[in-house]
Structures are given as structure tokens and as C-alpha cells.
Amino acid sequence: MKGKVKISYELIMFLILAALVVLFGILTGGIFFNPSVILGTTSDIAYLGIMAMPMTFVILTSGIDLSVGFMMVSSAMVFSVVYQATGYNLLIAAAACLLSGFVFGSVNGVIAARTKINPWLITMSTMYIFQSITWFFGTSYAFSTGYAITDFGYGTIGIVPTQLIVLLLVFAVFYILDKKTTFGRYVHAIGYNEHAVNYSGVNANKMKYFVYMIMGVVCALSAMMYLGKSWQVNQTTAVNMNIEVIALVVLGGTSTAGGVGGVTGTLFAALIVGVLKRGLALMGLGGDIYNFVLGGVLIASLIMFAYLEKKKKIVSREMAIKNMDE
Amino acid sequence: MDIILKLEDICKSFPGVKALDHMQIELARGEMHAVCGENGAGKSTLMKVITGVYKADSGNMYLNGEKVTIREPNDAYAKGIAIIFQETSLFKDLTVLENIFMGHEPVKKVFGVIPNIDYRAMKEKAQQIFEFLGIDKEISFDAKVDDLGVAAKQMVEIAKALTYDANILIFDEPTAALTSKDVRALFQTIARLKESGISMMYISHRMEEIFEIADRVTVIRDGSFVRTAAIGEVTEKELIAWMVGREMNEMYPKAEVEIGKPILEVKNLCKDGLLRNISFEVRQGEIFGVAGLAGAGRTEMAECLSGLMQRDSGDVEFYGSPLNVKAYREAVDAGFVYISEDRKKYGLSVPMTIKENLTMSILYKISKNGFIDFKEEENIVDDYMQKLRVKAPNREFVVENLSGGNQQKVLVAKALCAKPRLLILDEPTRGVDVGAKSEIHRIISNLAKEGLSIIMISSDMPELLGMSDRLMVIKAGTKVGELTREEFSQEKVLEMAL
Numbered sequence: 001m002k003g004k005v006k007i008s009y010e011l012i013m014f015l016i017l018a019a020l021v022v023l024f025g026i027l028t029g030g031i032f033f034n035p036s037v038i039l040g041t042t043s044d045i046a047y048l049g050i051m052a053m054p055m056t057f058v059i060l061t062s063g064i065d066l067s068v069g070f071m072m073v074s075s076a077m078v079f080s081v082v083y084q085a086t087g088y089n090l091l092i093a094a095a096a097c098l099l100s101g102f103v104f105g106s107v108n109g110v111i112a113a114r115t116k117i118n119p120w121l122i123t124m125s126t127m128y129i130f131q132s133i134t135w136f137f138g139t140s141y142a143f144s145t146g147y148a149i150t151d152f153g154y155g156t157i158g159i160v161p162t163q164l165i166v167l168l169l170v171f172a173v174f175y176i177l178d179k180k181t182t183f184g185r186y187v188h189a190i191g192y193n194e195h196a197v198n199y200s201g202v203n204a205n206k207m208k209y210f211v212y213m214i215m216g217v218v219c220a221l222s223a224m225m226y227l228g229k230s231w232q233v234n235q236t237t238a239v240n241m242n243i244e245v246i247a248l249v250v251l252g253g254t255s256t257a258g259g260v261g262g263v264t265g266t267l268f269a270a271l272i273v274g275v276l277k278r279g280l281a282l283m284g285l286g287g288d289i290y291n292f293v294l295g296g297v298l299i300a301s302l303i304m305f306a307y308l309e310k311k312k313k314i315v316s317r318e319m320a321i322k323n324m325d326e
Numbered sequence: 327m328d329i330i331l332k333l334e335d336i337c338k339s340f341p342g343v344k345a346l347d348h349m350q351i352e353l354a355r356g357e358m359h360a361v362c363g364e365n366g367a368g369k370s371t372l373m374k375v376i377t378g379v380y381k382a383d384s385g386n387m388y389l390n391g392e393k394v395t396i397r398e399p400n401d402a403y404a405k406g407i408a409i410i411f412q413e414t415s416l417f418k419d420l421t422v423l424e425n426i427f428m429g430h431e432p433v434k435k436v437f438g439v440i441p442n443i444d445y446r447a448m449k450e451k452a453q454q455i456f457e458f459l460g461i462d463k464e465i466s467f468d469a470k471v472d473d474l475g476v477a478a479k480q481m482v483e484i485a486k487a488l489t490y491d492a493n494i495l496i497f498d499e500p501t502a503a504l505t506s507k508d509v510r511a512l513f514q515t516i517a518r519l520k521e522s523g524i525s526m527m528y529i530s531h532r533m534e535e536i537f538e539i540a541d542r543v544t545v546i547r548d549g550s551f552v553r554t555a556a557i558g559e560v561t562e563k564e565l566i567a568w569m570v571g572r573e574m575n576e577m578y579p580k581a582e583v584e585i586g587k588p589i590l591e592v593k594n595l596c597k598d599g600l601l602r603n604i605s606f607e608v609r610q611g612e613i614f615g616v617a618g619l620a621g622a623g624r625t626e627m628a629e630c631l632s633g634l635m636q637r638d639s640g641d642v643e644f645y646g647s648p649l650n651v652k653a654y655r656e657a658v659d660a661g662f663v664y665i666s667e668d669r670k671k672y673g674l675s676v677p678m679t680i681k682e683n684l685t686m687s688i689l690y691k692i693s694k695n696g697f698i699d700f701k702e703e704e705n706i707v708d709d710y711m712q713k714l715r716v717k718a719p720n721r722e723f724v725v726e727n728l729s730g731g732n733q734q735k736v737l738v739a740k741a742l743c744a745k746p747r748l749l750i751l752d753e754p755t756r757g758v759d760v761g762a763k764s765e766i767h768r769i770i771s772n773l774a775k776e777g778l779s780i781i782m783i784s785s786d787m788p789e790l791l792g793m794s795d796r797l798m799v800i801k802a803g804t805k806v807g808e809l810t811r812e813e814f815s816q817e818k819v820l821e822m823a824l
């Protein structure tokens with residue numbers, strides 16, 4: 001074990017990311033190596049990547065949240081309404097937006113914590129409720145340049161897009177939560193064996209509530225970025241967005257069975273998908289090709305992940321047998 | 327005697343346990359043969375070998391004098407051997423008729439080619455069987471099994487066995503969930519089956535039932551054959567003595583401990599359907615044993631005390647103040663720690679590391695604003711791993727890959743690092759090999775010496791008698807009695823528990 005570099009899933013993800021950048025760089029005749037282009041790849045996926053961080057936590061507890069897309073769009077609409085009503089007061093609008101995300105997430109959280117209903121069913125049902133809220137608000141909300149919100153979503157600091165910075169900040173927060181805090185430990189433990197958590201005097205239901213609540217709040221944060229980037233939202237914006245977020249988490253090596261995984265893989269997955277999207281677009285290939293490639297990458301990563309997990313099991317079993325003999 | 331089924335030299339091992347050790351049994355035609363033994367003696371394993379659920383490692387089986395091997399449950403059915411399990415194996419959303427022919431429905435060909443279920447033939451045969459069992463008036467063919475009571479479900483199981491033309495029926499504790507009225511009905515059915523020449527095996531804990539309906543009885547102990555006797559030639563006392571059998575040959579490291587004042591007083595603990603008016607007290611430094619059959623309510627009692635389950639009524643006083651916990655965390659904070667009997671389900675999270683498991687219940691104590699103090703965590707883990715001599719390469723080792731004994735030590739360490747004032751151990755040595763077992767006993771004994779009070783729930787009789795200072799016996803949710811160490815004897819405890 002010692003001295004050898006351990007082949008982890010994260011390392012493989014990093015290598016794939018590097019290989020893709022090089023590949024697209026060559027295929028596009030060097031355009032892709034331009035710093036503004038390569039950093040810009042994140043602008044297509046940052047809002048998804050941000051939501052994928054708390055989604056990683058949700059899936060680590062062996063839960064799921066299908067309502068993320070419509071939570072995001074509903075809170076974006078809350079933002080828009082308040083933003084216009086207050087004469088473009090960013091602070092009040094942002095607070096209202098985050099509050100709505102908190103409320104939406106809490107609805108999921110309370111039901112997930114208080115009942116034994118499968119999270120698939122809970123969040124599928126609440127998804128329809130959040131969707132109907134978007135219809136209640138109306139058709140479309142748009143902002144053009146010159147508003148503070150578009151600077152937030154579209155601007156850059158130096159050559160680094162604001163979006164990338166927000167993504168990395170959110171990642172850092174969740175990374176610390178995962179690795180350094182009791183909450184992170186409990187999240188993994190709930191996914192592995194919820195009974196054992198309860199029998200340790202830890203309130204697993206409370207933790208589950210927090211996980212879903214945080215999911216809602218981060219959806220609201222993502223909503224503001226999305227508004228700034230796309231300048232508008234409407235009722236169809238969120239269609240399939242939940243699947244896109246979940247795909248990032250799964251691609252990042254977090255197991256839907258719960259327990260195994262982490263946010264580092266999710267970050268790499270988001271970056272890889274961003275590079276794929278932009279790279280293919282620069283080569284003049286459309287969305288259909290992108291979907292084909294993304295599906296292939298997902299399947300390949302799942303097979304590889306299963307293989308690595310099996311290998312890890314064999315190695316640790318061998319260690320266990322050696323331990324018995326001593 | 328006309329022997330229909332005979333087993334010789336049957337051995338069956340599971341990892342770390344010898345479940346059956348040169349076991350033998352013979353069943354005469356038309357006989358009702360009772361099989362009895364303590365919890366975990368190997369009765370159910372034996373029945374599973376006979377019905378092909380398990381394959382014996384070695385040994386022979388003869389059916390009507392011919393040597394046979396039964397590879398799987400369907401083989402057993404084909405040879406006329408059927409078992410009525412403790413928990414019914416029926417499909418609850420299907421009808422009675424569909425259930426009793428499940429897997430071997432009579433088939434007729436439509437237009438001579440398309441196979442189709444022959445409901446008419448099914449009904450005719452079912453009618454015969456139901457009339458024979460005397461249940462044709464009571465149970466409708468089209469009733470959904472889920473809507474039937476426990477007793478009716480059992481009758482459907484018996485009917486199902488008869489559709490295979492079974493001539494050997496095995497009952498695994500059939501009366502465990504029945505009311506006394508249903509038991510009478512079952513016995514009538516059994517008498518009817520016996521009249522028609524069907525041979526039966528009957529596993530039961532209930533002495534009075536064995537003496538009422540059995541012709542002969544075979545006693546099994548630690549997976550080995552003890553004796554077979556005709557029921558008229560044996561007394562209940564003798565039977566219990568055979569079941570207990572073994573001498574107290576294992577040495578228990580029982581330390582002399584000065585026993586102090588009562589620290590826990592429980593008065594009239596009640597939980598609907600599980601516990602009735604249980605009262606007892608535990609003293610400082612005492613090991614208080616709790617005996618009883620599986621399902622008597624021992625674990626439920628522990629859970630009601632520690633807040634894992636809410637009690638209906640009853641007063642609990644711990645160190646002079648009432649202990650009314652709503653959640654297990656409050657009990658842990660008060661120094662009242664429970665170690666579950668089911669290590670892998672409730673006790674530990676086996677895919678996680680030793681470190682993560684060990685500190686799970688004290689994580690909040692060794693963290694500041696939610697941030698874990700890793701240095702302190704590692705110190706605590708190393709300290710307890712050393713103290714309890716957990717054999718593992720390092721603290722990051724995954725618990726799944728530890729031996730049963732070492733897993734149990736991690737579980738005990740997890741409880742101890744919460745600094746308990748009273749520890750409830752539920753089956754502390756279940757699934758643990760002999761060496762680790764005595765090591766765990768030594769640990770328990772040392773803890774008592776240090777002044778810790780311990781409630782020990784165990785089905786392992788020698789362990790319970792060897793370790794306890796005092797013990798109470800629970801039967802069907804009620805306290806039957808209490809014994810002091812001088813009064814201890816396995817026969818007495820078993821007599822009270824049965």
C-alpha cells in the first residue's frame with residue numbers, strides 16, 4: 001500500500017477531465033486552450049454544479065430530491081417579483097428568494113424526516129406543487145444587462161467568471177461539512193445504516209431534515225445565478241433539470257445506495273460535463289450528439305465505479321484474512 | 327416399528343459455529359414426534375436440513391429405508407415432506423386457492439397447445455383437502471390470505487402441504503402465535519392427520535403441549551443428539567435436565583465485587599402487548615441477569631428503559647432521580663447505555679471504520695460548533711482499542727472485515743466511551759467464538775469490579791448463571807421471579823422460563 005499512488009475514483013475523474021481538455025484543444029485547433037474559453041466552460045453548468053453539492057448529501061443519506069428543478073425556478077420567480085416590486089433592491093429580493101428556498105426545502109425535509117415514505121415519492125409529489133407555483137407566478141421573467149443580478153450571473157472577476165467562483169465556494173463549504181463536521185459524518189452513517197445512527201443516540205430524522213432544507217436553500221442560490229446568466233426564467237426552464245443534477249452526482253461516484261461518495265467527485269463531474277458541452281459546441285456538434293456522449297460517459301463511469309468498488313472489497317477482505325492469521 | 331424417515335450422523339457447520347454435530351433422529355409411520363431443545367440448540371437447522379433448505383455437510387438420510395439426498399425444498403415436496411414454518415410463507419395478496427397450489431398448479435391445454443391453469447381441478451382437489459381438515463365451512467377459497475387470521479393462515483399452510491400429497495409434516499413452533507382456542511382447533515386437525523397415517527415432527531418449547539400430543543420426543547442440545555424417549559416413560563423434569571445437560575465446565579471470571587446501594591429502580595413497567603408490570607432494582611457494581619425465551623420481552627424491556635421505545639406506564643428511578651427519557655440521547659447523557667443484541671443491524675454500521683463506529687454516540691461531545699476534534703477522537707479510539715484489545719491493523723479498518731468477537735469488542739468500546747453508569751448488554755456473546763467469548767466475559771467482569779452496574783440479557787444459560795449476581799426471569803412480558811446466586815440452577819431457570 002505504502003509508496004504506491006492509490007487509484008481512486010477522483011484521480012481517474014481528474015485524468016479524464018485533463019484528457020478531454022487536451023482532446024478538444026487539439027480538435028478545435030487550439031481555441032479551447034484560450035483561458036477565457038476554458039474557464040467559460042463552467043458557465044453552462046455552474047448553476048447545476050451548485051445544486052449537485054447538496055444533492056450529493058441527499059443521495060449520501062440514500063435519499064433523492066426530484067423537486068430541485070422546480071424549487072429553483074419557483075424561487076427564481078419569487079426573486080423576480082420582489083426585485084421588481086422593491087424597485088430593484090437586490091438585498092431584499094435575495095433574502096426573499098433564499099427564504100422561499102428554505103421553505104420549499106423544509107417541506108421536503110419535514111415529510112422525509114417525519115414519515116417513512118420513500119423520498120422518490122415525496123419529492124416527486126412536491127415537484128408538482130412547486131411546478132404549479134411557477135404557473136401561479138405566470139409566464140416569464142426577464143432582465144437584461146445593467147441589473148446587479150446579471151452581473152452576478154454573467155460577470156467576471158479578472159478573467160474568472162463569477163459563476164465559477166461561486167461554484168468553488170459552495171464546493172468548499174460542502175467539502176468542509178463533509179470532512180470536518182459531525183453533520184458530514186452522520187450523513188454518511190445514515191446512508192450506510194440508519195438504525196445504527198439512531199441506536200447511537202443521534203437523531204437521524206433531524207439530520208435528514210437539514211439535508212433536504214439545505215438542498216432548498218442552495219436551489220435558491222442557484223436560481224439567482226441562473227437568472228443572471230440566462231436573463232430569464234419561465235415555466236419550462238426546470239424540465240429535466242432534476243435529472244441533470246442527479247446525473248452529476250452519480251457521475252461523481254456517489255452511490256445511490258447511500259454512504260459511499262463525496263463532493264469532490266461531484267465537482268469533477270460538473271467540470272467534465274461543462275468541458276464536454278462547450279467542446280462539442282465549439283466543434284459545431286449539436287445537443288443530440290452531446291446527449292449521446294453524456295449517456296455514454298455516464299454508463300462508462302458507472303461500470304468503472306462498480307469495478308473499483310469490487311476491487312476495493314477484495315483488497316480489504318484479503319487484509320481481513322491476513323489479520324485473522326496473525 | 328415401521329420407520330419412515332431416518333437421519334444419521336448429520337453434520338452442518340456455519341462460519342464459526344457447529345450447528346449440527348452427528349445428529350440423528352428417526353420418525354415412525356403415523357407418529358407424532360416432538361423435538362425439543364434450548365434456544366439455538368439446532369432444532370430449526372435440523373428441520374431445514376430435512377426439507378432441503380440447507381444441505382448437510384455430511385451424514386445420511388433414509389426415506390422408507392432408501393437412501394435419499396434432498397437438494398432443495400422442491401425435492402422435499404416431491405418426496406412428500408412438507409414444513410409449516412413459524413412465519414407463514416404465503417403470498418398475502420393472492421387468494422387461498424392460488425396460494426395452496428402455488429408452483430404446482432394443475433394445467434390443462436387450451437386447443438391442445440396453450441397451457442392454462444385448470445381452476446376446476448384445483449377447486450375439486452382443494453375441496454377434498456378442506457373437507458378432510460374440517461375447514462371447508464370456515465375458509466373460503468376466494469378469500470385473500472391477508473384477510474385471514476393467524477390460525478386460518480396456518481390451516482392454509484397445512485392444506486398447501488397436503489396438495490403435495492405430503493406424508494411427513496413438520497411443524498416449527500406452530501402454537502407460538504395462537505390463542506388457546508386456536509391451539510385446540512390445531513390439535514384436532516393434527517389428530518385427524520395422524521389418524522390418516524401422516525407422520526409428523528413437532529418443534530415446541532411448550533412442555534404441556536409436547537406431553538399432550540406427542541408419541542415420542544427427541545432432545546437436541548448444542549447440535550448433538552441427546553436421547554429419544556417414548557412420552558409415557560419420561561417426566562417434564564427429566565426432559566428439562568436433558569435439554570440443559572452440560573455441566574458448568576466453562577470457567578467464568580467472576581470477580582468478587584462489593585455490591586453497593588440500589589441505583590436503578592423500576593416499578594410496574596408496562597408496554598401494551600409486550601410488557602406487563604415489570605419491577606426490579608439493580609445495585610452498584612452488580613451484574614443483574616435477565617433470562618427468558620426469545621420473544622419474551624427482554625429486548626423490549628431494555629428499549630423501553632433507554633428511550634428507544636416509549637413505555638406506556640411505570641416509574642424508573644436512576645441514581646435517585648426519575649429517568650423519563652424521550653430519546654436515547656437523553657439516556658446516554660444520563661449514563662444509561664444500551665448495547666443491542668443485533669450487532670450488524672442496530673449496533674454497528676459495518677461498512678464504516680472502527681474509528682467512525684466507536685465515536686458515533688459521543689461525536690457531539692468531542693466536537694466544537696459541529697467541527698470534530700480529530701486529535702481527541704483518535705486518542706479515544708486508540709485508548710479503547712488498546713483497553714479492550716481489539717485486533718485490527720489500524721483504527722481506519724472497516725468493521726465488516728473484523729471477526730465477530732472483535733466486532734463485539736468495538737460495540738462494547740462504543741458504549742464504554744460514552745462513560746456509562748449503567749450498561750445494558752443484550753446477548754453480549756452471540757455469534758462470537760469461544761476464545762473471544764471468555765475475553766468478553768473478562769471485560770464484563772472487570773467493568774463490574776470498577777463499580778459499573780450491568781444488566782445482562784442472555785439466552786446463553788451457563789453465561790447468565792456464571793456471570794450474574796442475581797437474575798430475573800421474564801416470560802411472555804411478565805416477570806416470573808428472581809433468583810439470587812445461591813439459588814441458581816439451569817433447571818430452575820428453564821422451568822420458570824418455559
